[in-house]
Amino acid sequence: MATEHDKAVLQAIFNPSTPFGDIPGINQEEELTEDDSSFDPDLVRRVKSLELQGVSAAESGDIQAALKHFNQAIELLPRRASAYNNRAQTRRLQGDTTGAIVDLERAISLSGGAGRSACQALVQRGLLLRLANRGDEARQDFERAARLGSEFARQQAVQLNPYAALCNRMLAEVIDKLRNPDLADAQ
Structure with missing residues (x-):
């Protein structure tokens, strides 16, 4: 049976673009969940239904209908x-990066920086910040999301770390x- 150190060495050999000692999946959190227990269960069901309708509308290209559903869920x-x-995703599709970032910051704040929503918001905001050439801020968001268990965020943080x-x-x-x-001797 390989030790954690053995796994880290193999990881460095086969995936040299990852930091030494990082083994994908080993530090990953269990499936992140949302704690909706503080909300009325009937309201949560209605809100989740509105969100699903909003996602479906956005996927079909009806951005206005998607925004309407998400606004109702927020209300x-x-x-x-x-x-x-x-x-935020719908606003981004609409080209409203500023509005998307505002929504993502609100999601991070409401989630207390934990759970699925925080992880998703940090990754999404990190991507938007990266596109805006704000690499240091993007890296910080990716690092936070990686600590919550996002393998994608961990990879992005590594890419942004010189x-x-x-x-x-x-x-x-x-x-x-x-x-x-x-070959080394020939050089």
């Missing part, structure tokens, strides 16, 4: 983060020289 349960995440990229490149060169000692 019914303004302290529940999920609808803000969904509305020190990790340099270390990984150096490690890949060392490993390559170990694999091919004859």
